Amino acid sequence: MNPLKLAALLAPLLVMGCATVETRTTGTQSPAAEGGVRLARASLDGGDSGAAITLFQQVLKKSPEDYEARLGLGDAFVQAGENERARAAYAEAVRRRPAALEPLLGLGRVALVKREFGEAEKRFGEARALAPDDGRVLRGLGAAYDLQGRHGEAQVLYRKALALHPEDSAARSNLGLSLALSGDPRQAVNVLLDIAATPSAPIQARQNLALAYGMIGNDQAAESVLTSDLNRTAISNNLGYYRFLRGHKPAEPPAGTAP
Numbered sequence: 001m002n003p004l005k006l007a008a009l010l011a012p013l014l015v016m017g018c019a020t021v022e023t024r025t026t027g028t029q030s031p032a033a034e035g036g037v038r039l040a041r042a043s044l045d046g047g048d049s050g051a052a053i054t055l056f057q058q059v060l061k062k063s064p065e066d067y068e069a070r071l072g073l074g075d076a077f078v079q080a081g082e083n084e085r086a087r088a089a090y091a092e093a094v095r096r097r098p099a100a101l102e103p104l105l106g107l108g109r110v111a112l113v114k115r116e117f118g119e120a121e122k123r124f125g126e127a128r129a130l131a132p133d134d135g136r137v138l139r140g141l142g143a144a145y146d147l148q149g150r151h152g153e154a155q156v157l158y159r160k161a162l163a164l165h166p167e168d169s170a171a172r173s174n175l176g177l178s179l180a181l182s183g184d185p186r187q188a189v190n191v192l193l194d195i196a197a198t199p200s201a202p203i204q205a206r207q208n209l210a211l212a213y214g215m216i217g218n219d220q221a222a223e224s225v226l227t228s229d230l231n232r233t234a235i236s237n238n239l240g241y242y243r244f245l246r247g248h249k250p251a252e253p254p255a256g257t258a259p
Contacts, residue, residue, distance in 0.1 A: 015170035049080040120144040151182035173205035188212035214242025
């Protein structure tokens with residue numbers, strides 16, 4: 001399979017570094033702008049990206065230099081799937097605050113979605129220079145490596161994220177997927193079992209556990225995991241995908257090799 005097509009299939013299974021969607025206050029906004037951003041963030045948190053876009057744009061019409069509104073607009077465009085408009089909004093936020101972390105994460109995320117891996121590495125690298133221990137930064141850069149097949153480099157970053165933030169289920173989920181893809185699905189199962197059943201685990205953790213079972217050849221266990229999230233057609237498609245991966249996977253590490 002073409003590497004870019006394979007990356008497109010794997011991207012939804014990775015939890016990528018992304019900007020947080022929370023209300024931020026800096027004390028520099030006018031009361032009207034602050035209230036508008038809060039309302040827009042509430043719409044975004046509720047999944048109404050269209051309303052959020054409109055509200056952020058209304059704030060920017062009155063306060064064109066408002067960083068929080070510009071950043072929020074980028075987040076809203078990402079949620080709406082309008083990646084180029086998100087990129088433009090994040091770039092404007094970077095212009096206003098060159099040392100801010102969140103818009104760099106946003107730019108990295110957009111680059112990953114568009115499979116522009118060099119750009120993603122650049123943006124997450126810039127973010128890492130600002131916040132080397134931030135889990136979102138480490139996950140994002142790791143995702144960029146994984147989507148290029150550089151699984152060993154990715155795993156170093158995920159393990160660092162877990163050493164710094166042991167409860168980071170997203171980093172553990174990504175590590176499990178990376179191990180499965182690099183030829184160690186049994187270790188991937190061990191990594192993912194503890195988190196896949198927890199209520200706070202990202203859906204990707206369960207899907208990655210199913211993939212790891214599938215790459216071992218245990219389709220029954222994989223199907224059992226998938227039933228909590230997918231319908232029969234999607235489950236059948238996933239099982240077929242696992243069979244494809246089994247036919248193209250690298251050799252498993254020799255027994256006793258450190259992961």
